[in-house]
Amino acid sequence: MTRRVLVINSGSSSLKYQVVDADDGTALAVGLVERIGATGGRLSHTTAGQRHVVEVDVPDHAAAMAAMAQAFAGYGPELADAGLVAVGHRVVQGGEAFARSVRIDAEVLDTVIGLSDLAPLHNPANAAGIRVAMAQFPDLPHVAVFDTAFHLTVPPVAHTYALDRKIAAAHRIRRYGFHGTSHAYVSRAAAAFLGREPDQTNVIVLHLGNGASACAVRGGISVDTSMGLTPLEGLVMGTRTGDIDPAVVFHLARTAGMDIDAIDDVFNKRSGVLGLSGRQDMRDLVDAAECGDDAARLALEVYCYRLRKYLGAYAAVLGRVDAVVFTAGVGENSAPVRAGALAGLESLGIELDPEANQVRSSEPRDIATPGSRVRVLVIPTNEELEIARQALEVVDSRG
Numbered sequence: 001m002t003r004r005v006l007v008i009n010s011g012s013s014s015l016k017y018q019v020v021d022a023d024d025g026t027a028l029a030v031g032l033v034e035r036i037g038a039t040g041g042r043l044s045h046t047t048a049g050q051r052h053v054v055e056v057d058v059p060d061h062a063a064a065m066a067a068m069a070q071a072f073a074g075y076g077p078e079l080a081d082a083g084l085v086a087v088g089h090r091v092v093q094g095g096e097a098f099a100r101s102v103r104i105d106a107e108v109l110d111t112v113i114g115l116s117d118l119a120p121l122h123n124p125a126n127a128a129g130i131r132v133a134m135a136q137f138p139d140l141p142h143v144a145v146f147d148t149a150f151h152l153t154v155p156p157v158a159h160t161y162a163l164d165r166k167i168a169a170a171h172r173i174r175r176y177g178f179h180g181t182s183h184a185y186v187s188r189a190a191a192a193f194l195g196r197e198p199d200q201t202n203v204i205v206l207h208l209g210n211g212a213s214a215c216a217v218r219g220g221i222s223v224d225t226s227m228g229l230t231p232l233e234g235l236v237m238g239t240r241t242g243d244i245d246p247a248v249v250f251h252l253a254r255t256a257g258m259d260i261d262a263i264d265d266v267f268n269k270r271s272g273v274l275g276l277s278g279r280q281d282m283r284d285l286v287d288a289a290e291c292g293d294d295a296a297r298l299a300l301e302v303y304c305y306r307l308r309k310y311l312g313a314y315a316a317v318l319g320r321v322d323a324v325v326f327t328a329g330v331g332e333n334s335a336p337v338r339a340g341a342l343a344g345l346e347s348l349g350i351e352l353d354p355e356a357n358q359v360r361s362s363e364p365r366d367i368a369t370p371g372s373r374v375r376v377l378v379i380p381t382n383e384e385l386e387i388a389r390q391a392l393e394v395v396d397s398r399g
């Protein structure tokens with residue numbers, strides 16, 4: 001029997017959805033409702049190789065969910081006959097409450113909402129999506145899959161900030177890490193690609209999309225990750241600073257008279273490679289750097305240098321590294337970024353094969369030289385499939 005999962009990623013102004021066949025990994029339908037709560041709402045729905053785009057009026061998440069249901073009814077597949085056995089919801093912040101995916105009941109939903117102070121942009125929107133989906137599909141089990149859960153194994157030595165411990169405890173301040181669904185999927189796929197058991201395999205995963213994070217995975221378990229209390233920390237990203245001296249905040253407040261919201265906006269939305277070069281898309285950045293644009297060249301160098309520093313740090317954390325794994329939009333597609341990140345790391349046993357690095361493919365592949373002690377892999381991530389699989393695991397474990 002085919003078993004399919006409706007995967008829902010409900011953001012503050014968008015609703016992404018997929019019907020995923022958890023057995024063969026295919027997506028039967030992929031959709032996006034945009035501009036929830038604003039004017040000019042739009043739905044796109046792709047199924048059977050056809051993309052349908054319509055204008056929709058979506059004042060809230062309930063309207064977005066209704067628009068999604070209408071798209072399934074109009075363009076297919078018919079949801080009632082799609083073999084759905086669960087709905088899997090992406091939830092950004094699970095705090096210390098959720099070390100794994102869980103079936104959603106009223107208590108789980110309350111806990112997700114209670115974690116909103118840690119993720120004010122995400123958890124309320126995730127919860128809104130869960131509520132309306134549970135009303136729309138009351139007979140299916142709903143499962144929450146958390147971005148943070150994979151990192152709850154990070155030990156105190158790595159997740160503790162050297163901050164006044166009473167303040168940290170009172171406000172639940174620690175490193176949580178994000179992109180956990182992707183790091184879990186990719187680290188497991190890397191072990192499978194190498195023909196090894198996950199619990200015998202040490203990898204450093206570089207998830208490089210618009211947001212970017214590194215994860216040190218020892219024996220299938222996350223032992224350190226670069227994002228922290230929020231997704232701002234760590235690597236240089238499309239629009240985020242990544243690591244920066246926290247005193248820059250005090251400096252801007254005192255000398256530039258900026259308030260906290262303005263600084264938040266600069267750090268999260270107007271920094272990273274965009275802030276350095278005026279370009280957020282890695283393709284544009286690389287093109288501009290190759291054409292001699294100095295700001296673009298420096299942005300690319302800063303981006304790759306930060307990656308090298310994290311690789312060195314995580315090599316020290318892990319002791320033995322079997323593979324460095326690149327994933328997500330930039331990691332899967334940008335040969336110049338991969339080359340820049342790995343330049344000069346031969347002493348760590350990491351040797352990139354320049355020709356293999358240039359090959360374009362959507363398949364998992366090894367781009368290290370034959371003699372490289374550490375393998376260098378490109379593994380396409382698939383967060384929706386991972387959510388679908390985890391949802392099924394939760395449903396199955398209940399018998």
Ligand code: ADP
Nearest residue numbers: 208209210211280281282283328329330333334
């Ligand atoms: P998100 O974090 O939004 O899920 P993705 O994983 O889709 O992001 O990655 C988006 C990034 O991937 C963009 O910055 C884009 O520049 C980059 N990207 C996509 N395709 C390519 C490509 N062919 N070459 C270089 N970068 C690419």
